[in-house]
Amino acid sequence: MTMEAVKAGLEGVVVGDTAICCVDQGQLLYRGYPIAELAEKCNFGEVAHLLIYGELPNRSQLEVFREQLAEFHGLRAEVLNTLRMIPPDVPMMSVLRTCISMASHFDPVQGQQVESLRRRAIWLLAVASDIVAARFRLASGKEPIPPKPGLDHAEQMLYMFHGKNPDALSARLLDLTLVLYAEHDFNASTFTSRVVASTASDMTSCTVSAIGALKGPLHGGANEEAINLILKFKSPAEASAWVKDALARKEKVMGFGHRVYKHGDHRAVILEREMRKLAEVKGRQDLVAIYDAIKNPIVNKENPIYPNVDYPCGVVYYLMGLPPDLYTPLFACSRIAGWCAHYIEQIQNNRIYRPLSHYIGPPLRSVPPIEKRG
Ligand SMILES: CC(C)(COP(=O)(O)OP(=O)(O)OC[C@H]1O[C@@H](n2cnc3c(N)ncnc32)[C@H](O)[C@@H]1OP(=O)(O)O)[C@@H](O)C(=O)NCCC(=O)NCCS
Numbered sequence: 001m002t003m004e005a006v007k008a009g010l011e012g013v014v015v016g017d018t019a020i021c022c023v024d025q026g027q028l029l030y031r032g033y034p035i036a037e038l039a040e041k042c043n044f045g046e047v048a049h050l051l052i053y054g055e056l057p058n059r060s061q062l063e064v065f066r067e068q069l070a071e072f073h074g075l076r077a078e079v080l081n082t083l084r085m086i087p088p089d090v091p092m093m094s095v096l097r098t099c100i101s102m103a104s105h106f107d108p109v110q111g112q113q114v115e116s117l118r119r120r121a122i123w124l125l126a127v128a129s130d131i132v133a134a135r136f137r138l139a140s141g142k143e144p145i146p147p148k149p150g151l152d153h154a155e156q157m158l159y160m161f162h163g164k165n166p167d168a169l170s171a172r173l174l175d176l177t178l179v180l181y182a183e184h185d186f187n188a189s190t191f192t193s194r195v196v197a198s199t200a201s202d203m204t205s206c207t208v209s210a211i212g213a214l215k216g217p218l219h220g221g222a223n224e225e226a227i228n229l230i231l232k233f234k235s236p237a238e239a240s241a242w243v244k245d246a247l248a249r250k251e252k253v254m255g256f257g258h259r260v261y262k263h264g265d266h267r268a269v270i271l272e273r274e275m276r277k278l279a280e281v282k283g284r285q286d287l288v289a290i291y292d293a294i295k296n297p298i299v300n301k302e303n304p305i306y307p308n309v310d311y312p313c314g315v316v317y318y319l320m321g322l323p324p325d326l327y328t329p330l331f332a333c334s335r336i337a338g339w340c341a342h343y344i345e346q347i348q349n350n351r352i353y354r355p356l357s358h359y360i361g362p363p364l365r366s367v368p369p370i371e372k373r374g
Contacts, residue, residue: 006358011259015353016194020051020341021185028266030183031055039270044153044178045069048337051183052121052344066152068119072108072126073147073156075134079103079127080144083135092135092329093215097208099131100124104204114344120203121340128336129153132329133160139325154178157333161322169281170320173274174330177313180267181331183338189213189220193339195353197346210339211332217254220310220335223327226255227314229294236293243294247301255311256298267309275312278319291315 007013022029030038031050038047042056049057049065057065075083082102086095109120134144137160145163147156154175158166166174184190193210197203214220233239246253258265279288291311298305317327 009259015186015191016346017349018185018342018345019054020338020345021183023185023260025261025263028184035180035266036270039176039179042179044175044182044334044337047179047182048122048125048153051337051341052118065122068122069126069153070147070149072123073130075127075130075144076103076106078106079131080134083131083138083144088139091215092132092325093211093221093332095135096128096131096329096332097211097215099135100128100204100211101208103127103131104208107204112347114348117203117340117344117347121337121344124204124207124336124340125153125333128329128333129157129160132326132333133157136161136323136326137163157330169278173278173316173320176274177271177316177330178334180271180309180313181334183335183341187219188216189335190339190342194342194346197343198350198353200347200350203340203343206343207336207339210335214332214335215328218252220328220331222254222308223310223314223317223331224324225314226311227318227324227327229254230287230290230315231318233290233293236289239290239293240297243297247297253294253298253305255314256295256307257305258308261306261308264306265308268307268312271309271312271316272307275316275319278316282319284319287315287319 020031022032028035030047031054033050033056038050042050045062045065046056049055049062053061079099079102082099083095086098107120107123109116109123130144130147137144142163145160148159148165151159151165152171152175155166155171158170158174186194189210192213193206196206196209217225230239233242243253275291276288279285295307295311299307313331314324314327317330318324322330
């Protein structure tokens with residue numbers, strides 16, 4: 001095999017068919033529906049149903065979906081005890097990975113039939129949000145609180161964080177980010193999940209593996225890194241000077257760039273608009289000025305690089321008063337819908353993933369006796 005045959009990062013390589021999502025320069029579709037329309041007309045429950053069941057729910061199907069989520073909410077004592085035992089400085093994504101794994105030992109859903117898998121996907125959505133909320137409260141010295149019946153998924157998460165009904169704007173914005181984060185075809189974490197699924201492993205193992213992939217700053221971890229970058233600067237001038245230097249040093253600026261989108265990320269455009277409105281409501285145009293001071297030199301350079309969804313998302317979550325350690329876990333709480341949809345699709349038409357490598361190690365040699373090894 002020649003070096004030319006190696007596609008670093010699998011760039012441009014098509015590794016499978018999917019009916020779940022279409023990502024290209026011109027459009028982002030979840031099962032055929034454009035993201036802008038879903039963001040405008042649907043909440044996360046409807047989108048999760050679309051991904052997991054293949055179609056948008058009617059009113060009664062949505063009600064059943066909500067009831068199933070409600071039925072699965074609430075952490076067992078064993079999982080709560082695990083949460084209490086994990087040292088306080090462990091990142092929330094690691095906590096989520098460990099506790100989903102722990103909770104799965106008491107998974108209330110049995111079987112590998114498609115209906116069981118869909119129910120397990122809903123269980124994973126419920127349990128992930130319970131874990132993140134419980135850890136959030138324990139980290140701030142408060143006891144976890146049980147979910148409140150009748151709330152939508154985003155409202156429920158905010159309720160379990162703060163112990164009170166969320167304001168309408170925060171609930172709407174969290175819901176919007178969950179819709180935007182729910183699915184993105186063969187990205188690194190979804191591909192991880194599909195590779196694990198291809199070995200005929202279980203849905204929870206796939207989810208835990210995907211959480212590991214999402215945690216990295218080149219993937220989901222970028223929303224947390226992006227806000228931390230913005231918060232480092234005291235003025236737009238300082239931010240702009242830093243970014244020009246960073247570009248000259250060829251340093252990656254978190255929240256920018258994408259393997260597929262070379263002319264901008266559809267989700268970032270939607271969320272940036274909301275972020276600007278929210279900043280106005282909160283009187284935080286100073287933050288937007290720094291946001292723009294970082295963005296402008298990058299989008300205006302000779303080969304522009306555009307913000308991805310994580311860049312405005314970090315600011316939206318920050319303006320909602322959420323701590324950065326929560327941002328990637330919130331992404332995970334949404335993307336579980338996509339990962340599980342891909343799990344179901346993968347195992348229905350499966351062939352194990354087993355690519356080749358191009359060997360660049362030492363040529364053939366024989367093993368020297370231990371006394372003769374330097
Ligand atoms: C998303 C990402 C991993 C895609 O990686 P990729 O497809 O391998 O892209 P490349 O690293 O090959 O980048 C292509 C060019 O754009 C530049 N570039 C890409 N992302 C950049 C960024 N965030 N900041 C500055 N330059 C960037 C690269 O340096 C490279 O320049 P070159 O051609 O002069 O060498 C990458 O853009 C990145 O690391 N972004 C920051 C992390 C992030 O926001 N991740 C969330 C993704 S949704």
